[in-house]
Amino acid sequence: MEISQKRAMLLMCLCAFLWSIGGLFIKLLPWNAAAICGVRSGISALIILLYMAKMKYRLTLKNPMVWLAGLGLMGTMLLFVSANKLTTSANAIVLQSTAPLYIMVISALFFRAHYSRREYVLVAITMGGIALFFLDQLTPGGLLGNVLALLSGLTMALMYTASGRLPDDDSSMSALVVGHTAAALAGMPFLFLTQVEISSLTVSAILILGVFQLGIPYILYAIAVRRCSPLSCSLIGMIEPLFNPVWVLLVLGEKPGFFALIGGIIVLSAVTLWSVGNIRGAD
Numbered sequence: 001m002e003i004s005q006k007r008a009m010l011l012m013c014l015c016a017f018l019w020s021i022g023g024l025f026i027k028l029l030p031w032n033a034a035a036i037c038g039v040r041s042g043i044s045a046l047i048i049l050l051y052m053a054k055m056k057y058r059l060t061l062k063n064p065m066v067w068l069a070g071l072g073l074m075g076t077m078l079l080f081v082s083a084n085k086l087t088t089s090a091n092a093i094v095l096q097s098t099a100p101l102y103i104m105v106i107s108a109l110f111f112r113a114h115y116s117r118r119e120y121v122l123v124a125i126t127m128g129g130i131a132l133f134f135l136d137q138l139t140p141g142g143l144l145g146n147v148l149a150l151l152s153g154l155t156m157a158l159m160y161t162a163s164g165r166l167p168d169d170d171s172s173m174s175a176l177v178v179g180h181t182a183a184a185l186a187g188m189p190f191l192f193l194t195q196v197e198i199s200s201l202t203v204s205a206i207l208i209l210g211v212f213q214l215g216i217p218y219i220l221y222a223i224a225v226r227r228c229s230p231l232s233c234s235l236i237g238m239i240e241p242l243f244n245p246v247w248v249l250l251v252l253g254e255k256p257g258f259f260a261l262i263g264g265i266i267v268l269s270a271v272t273l274w275s276v277g278n279i280r281g282a283d
Contacts, residue, residue: 008227015220020243023089032194033085038187043210045180072159073179079152087145093241095149102157126270132263172222
């Protein structure tokens with residue numbers, strides 16, 4: 001599928017928007033973190049395989065980058081869900097959002113990438129804005145959850161970096177199948193090892209997570225990531241932590257504080273400037 005870089009960036013924006021509902025529904029589900037991860041990734045893998053069959057994509061597993069991207073995706077799924085259960089959603093999303101910094105380090109060390117001073121400044125501003133956004137909610141507790149969230153930022157960076165070096169859509173979709181299948185296999189046993197409540201709420205929540213929070217967004221991600229740089233995708237993906245508190249406010253009535261509002265303005269402005277600059281450069 002051939003699309004412009006401009007459209008790819010718009011797809012990435014929609015992807016990040018759908019990703020943002022994850023924290024709320026993970027909190028609503030009274031299941032073990034691994035069980036949540038396993039079921040939602042299993043549903044997502046099925047959605048992606050159906051899409052591949054419809055679009056006549058081939059499952060290709062020979063490229064090492066497919067496995068590297070899949071490994072990064074699996075780690076991100078397992079670590080982020082676990083972090084959400086052990087620490088606050090704010091802590092988890094903030095610490096995972098260190099991915100752009102990891103991307104720069106990985107790309108510079110292993111792929112000899114070079115970044116401009118403007119790019120470094122923009123990432124720094126974005127990270128500072130996200131820190132402010134959740135400053136009112138950050139707590140010193142949940143040390144293990146915080147560590148897992150930091151590691152999920154590293155695995156997400158690995159996923160972005162490896163995905164950006166895949167040669168075609170077949171490889172991009174295959175990496176998603178590898179990652180979600182591996183996460184499903186790792187998490188599914190916990191359905192039988194832990195107590196799992198079955199109700200209309202839990203069934204609806206896990207279906208929403210599998211189809212709309214993972215399945216469809218990751219198809220959009222696979223299309224977008226080969227037309228945008230890994231750093232661009234990662235920065236656009238930071239729209240996700242902006243919308244997370246909106247869903248919490250609407251459903252749970254939790255209001256963000258003053259620093260969170262200021263941080264939101266900073267992050268949204270930085271991402272918008274980045275996106276506009278890349279769109280102009282692509283035209």
